[in-house]
Amino acid sequence: MRPSRLAALLVLAFLALALLWPLGLVIGRGFGYGLSAVLADPYLRGRLGWSLAFGASSSLLVVLFAVPLVYLMRYRFPGRDALVALSMVPFVLPTLVVATGMLAWAGPRGLLGLDLSGTPWILFWGSLLYNLGMTLRLVLGVLGGSGRLVEAARTLGAGSWRSFWRVELPLSAGALAAGAGLTFVYSFSSFGLPLILGGPRYATLEVAVYRALLERLAFGEAAALILVQTAVLVLVSLGYLYAQKRLAVRAGAPAPPPRLGGVRGWAALLLVAGFFALLYAPLGALVLRSFWGPEGFSLAGWAALARPQASYFAPSAGLATYNTLRFSLLALLVTAPLGFAYAYGVWKGVRGLDLLGFLPLLVSPVSLAVGYLLAYPGLRASLLLLATAYALLAYPLFARTVLAAMRRLPANLAEAARTLGAGPWRVLVRVELPLLRPALGAAAALAAAVTIGEFGATLVLARPEWATLTVAIYERLGKPGIVNYQEAMALSVLLGLLAAGVFWGLGRGGEVG
């Protein structure tokens, strides 16, 4: 069998078992409720409108900020990789922790001295905080392999601005579209920050699905909501997939991005670091908070991390860290082959696979959780299902990064190999895979972000002995008391550092190329 066919089959089989069948059971139970009831409800229409507006403006903002940053960050300069790694940290932190940081920075008694809470500005700030890093990573992952093209442009006399405008920006347009699309998907369907910072007026459709399914067992209403939500996201995704395909530019052989040395390098660092310091100030506020006790400075929260926990249900920092790393690795074992298969199948032109493989990001996690319960009661609370759930939400991100790189691969190399008698398998292993190495590193980092941030964990029943850092943070924040609060902040800092470390390590691997 041709490798592309096999890849498509693998993705289809996985999707059928992990997504379509469980989701079908949920929708099947609620069949016949009628979409009109949902669309006729002015409140739900309002929710839909708000979700759309928030998703679209978040996407726009992310692109607006990403372009000037890419202008500077397409060069290598001291500290660049560390900044990119840092920008991914909010992505993995629990929503409540990020909200706490936002309020500690720009809330009623925040360090900034300017109260933004209750205004849309704090929501948009939060959206940038979450999604800008992901978009930057996608774009820089693509540019990471295009150094030679830039070099060529320079040799031919193009200035810095001209080469950005004519070479790097067109090269990164696909990845920018990917970032904007993912930002929309996450902002549109998240439970998220708006709900904590802005109150229930900012509830998205996902909250309505949660209420209908898990609180009221109203399958009819839930099924209608799920269909509306999925339909909107499918439409948006079609647009974005089309854009990404159209915007992809084929480049030459990969080479590391040019280095910006001397004074200009330090100036670039200063500019980017200054902007990051402002944007990510809420994270700094979190670090301060972990040292903030009833009488000012206190180490009680950090000291509590080292203590064994008396309760069976309060995971120690050590166990939580171990579990976080263990599950991320476990998930990556499933995510990487699956994501690669999906990207490869789409690249080689298997019809319809593009949108189908993107589905996991488009369906509501709450409904999938219920679907798993109906489809696989015997597997509940099993490691197999946990790994599946993690991989399900991580592999599309992995694939988007790899696919963007695949589309830029020079066609003539593979053609040359084929003319010399190599079959598709041999071309894949000897030509294409080596060329994709940098993108694979970036993709793995993104997938790790999704798993460390645990979007998938809510899909399965939890076990106390599986508690990850996120679970440990929520456990501490489930009880009153200043030490619990400080410990939660300390755990959040630990989680942030761990994630930044993983991104940094994988990102560096990606740039060796």
Add this chain to the structure above:
Amino acid sequence: MIKKLLVLVPLVFSLSLAETLTVLTHSSFALSKEVIASFEQQTGIKLRFVEGGDAGATLNKAILSKGAPIADVIYGIDNTFLSRALEAGILERYSTPQIAVVQSRFLLDPTLTALPVDYGYVALNYDKDFFKDKPLPGSWDDLARPEYARLLVVENPATSSPGLAFLLATVASLGEDGYLKFWEALRDGGVKVAPGWSEAYFAHFTRYGGDRPLVVSYTTSPAAEVYFSEGAYREPPTGNLLWPGASFLQVEFVGILKGTRHRAAAEKFIDWLLSGPVQEDIPLNMWVWPVRRDAALPDVFKFAERPLEPAELSPEAIAKNRERWIAEWEAVVVRGQSAQEVISRRK
């Protein structure tokens, strides 16, 4: 050789027979490690806990998997969900011998299918620093005034169990029409609504850097503030507001799930959950009171208040009306409709 094998066979057999009991709980369940280990040692039964989210989601997951139960025992059904659990027929009856020592006012299920384990009260907490030289609200009418409404953060009753308990307290105290007018006044006065307890307490309460000195929490929270300050506080920095009807009693129940293949082990687990050592382990782990009459309380519980006049609503009344009350609350507080409009739509 054969003799050795003969010795090994029962050994292996007994290992594989080590029974595992699966207990479905909500994510706030907690007990000490030693207490759980002692159960496993004494009975030879291994405990496997699975967490199903909040109380409502956990119960609904049990209902959804009826027939192919995902666990043997469910813990954490509260009195607001009791009727739904009983009507769904997911529980098997068990008359535990321990029932004699349980305070009888908590036996809300007369068939003794769902057995009470612990109880607590949802109530308003206030920040003592903030109210040092300002008067506290002393009634529902006070609270509805804008100068207090804009100091208050509540949890959304649609997504939070203390939020629902507080809503039920307002229904019980102010009546079917009165409660909506009260919430309308709170909304106009600027009450803040958080999705859950953690968000309300740790993001919006003034003690943790928020701007709201009044928060819907539990009557044990002031005691927990002392306990989790590691000596920094001798007295609680927060207090309870307990005018008549301003608090709501929450009782949590345990039950054996229908279709279990470990009925005997499940019975042992329930007897153990109601035994002295476990009941006395509950307060500092879950910040609620044990239902056992003779259970001793930890010292710090002297700061935890048991209200004399909590709001009362029967589990049947709650089961019948909860969805309507939540929907009406949402219509007024979230969608901004007038109380009168919602009331007149009822007919």
